[in-house]
Amino acid sequence: MAEEKSFTEKTSAGDTSIGFDYQYYYFLHRILNLGTGQSVGLEIKDDVHTELDADFNILYQVKHTVQTNAAGAPIALSELDADLWKTLYNWSQVISDKVDGREEITEQLKFVDKTEFHLVSNKSHSKSNTFLQLVVDYQAGDGDFEPLRAHIDYLTSKTQDAGIKKYIEAVAQLDLTVRKKFFEQLRFELECQDIIGRVKLSIREKIIDLEKIDGVFERLDSRIRSDNFLAVKSGQSIRISFEEFASRYSKIFDDARSKKLVYHRFEPDLPEDIFAQRFIKRLIEIDAVTPSDDELAVKYTEHKLRATRNLDRWVQDGDIISDEVEEFHDDVFAQWENEFEGSFEEDDNLKEVAAAARELLKILRRERFKLNQTDLDIRFSNGELYYLSDIGRIGWHRDWKNNV
Known part of the structure; x- marks a missing residue:
């Protein structure tokens, strides 16, 4: 039986803080995997987004949970998970946004055709999540959307949660051709738990020796956090291109590859006297x-x-x-x-x-x-x-x- 939390524990900022950090480190991971002409943004078009060549975007909704199952692992993503359907709802609103000129179905189709939608989470896969399996089957199959459409209708009637029902109904209200294309473009990156490990692996793939990875990570993390803070403070959006990344931060990698010693920053503990x-x-x-x-x-x-x-x-x-x-x-x-x-x-x-x-x-x-x-x-x-x-x-x- 789960232990009941005190009011102070319920209102603690810890859960929110780790969610922000998880999002930031995923942003850093995406930066390290940029190619020429590409860029990554933080909380502009989505939690994180990548702009690829030929006007192609990838939108990332990044969700972190501190809830665990009996084995101590993050809980699974259920087919009526609030994170799942709120994410799909958000994307349905982006697709049909009148302010961005996508009131007409033709414009919605153009947008979806040039966009991928990635839900990233540390939540685990669930064998009982029929919805996700039907999405995978639809993407790998002969284009028959009916089983997935029917299951979405079933979930609308099954849920007792008014908020989730609203989210599902909004997705179901997308035009059928738009909806079909939208589900073709969906991607699920689950069990993405060791996000810092992913960042360090990306650093290693920049031809950085194993013993230098932690030093590069610390310098890069410190610099990018500082630059993000200054950008927000001055009213700028947080977006970085491959060329900007190479210009601003390549010296960190050059230093790690050279034989020259790199100074480490720290706050010194001064003696009492x-x-x-x-x-x-x-x-x-x-x-x-x-x-x-x-x-x-x-x-x-x-x-x-x-x-x-x-x-x-x-x-x-x-x-x-x-x-x-x-x-x-x-x-x-x-x-x-x-x-x-x-x-x-x-x-x-x-x-x-x-x-x-x-x-x-x-x-x-x-x-x-x-x-x-x-x-x-x-x-x-x-x-x-x-x-x-x-x-x-x-x-x-x-x-x-x-x-x-």
Whole structure:
């Protein structure tokens, strides 16, 4: 027996949110399968739509359910399913839309002839769904529409749900020739559950190595979500062509195919006491940071964390090996050692020592270090210096080893 939900659970936005995400990721999946001259839109002509060559459209209604059967799998699509008939109803209204100039049957036929209608859902197939089987039989058979027409009439009388009855009747009211062509153009993509897996498979088919797929997915997902948000905010519709996709996002794929390292984005977890870090203390002792400059201390800490987190991620992803990381640290240490030696005079006073130390820091901050054929950017290179200082391997003051 199903557990009764509380009012709060019933009104939770979780079910709606996952439905929107499911629709978005299907949109992303369709983008990755575009061909030259084609485009994909989100919530313009339908939940998702694709414009193909020769003025041919594919409309996608994308339906997600969180309801499960006794085995824990998504429920099946029944022949009186509200999602099914509301979808067919919506399409019947699109087909006969007077505002779009399709009041006449000839115009409706032209539209249906150049349109496919896809219902996409994570719901499963049902052997008891006679309606879907009759649709398949009609499409594969000799064009006899009568069994399907008669079954639709039967479903109208069978249902006790006034809303579903209205939906079925609206479909049945389409002109017979239009209706027959409409059902020829219907497609059902059921059991489409692992939509993110489909997106990643599409990325793999762009000749992306297995270990790079997650990184490409994260960058692409982040960029397209941001671009969609900005488009909606500025009042634009969300539509992208193959050419636009190639222009805006091809670098993500190029980076993944190259041997150059690609930076990963993340929100750094800052330590509770920024000024307790050893590398910050080293900067304070040469007056490169003041004990009250929170903003600068946070910025330098973020550089350090960005460098260390990316190094860890690259090792985990197999982009580099741990030996290369150690060699990288040694190379940076050697550059620091070369600059450190000779930076101070024996008779320098404390003020002159601090000034010379800041000059040493300034020189090394200009360096862009190199790792695995990649010239690292300034923030990363600076972060590496701060990391080596933080682990006690390098310093700036002449007497840094003697200072606490």
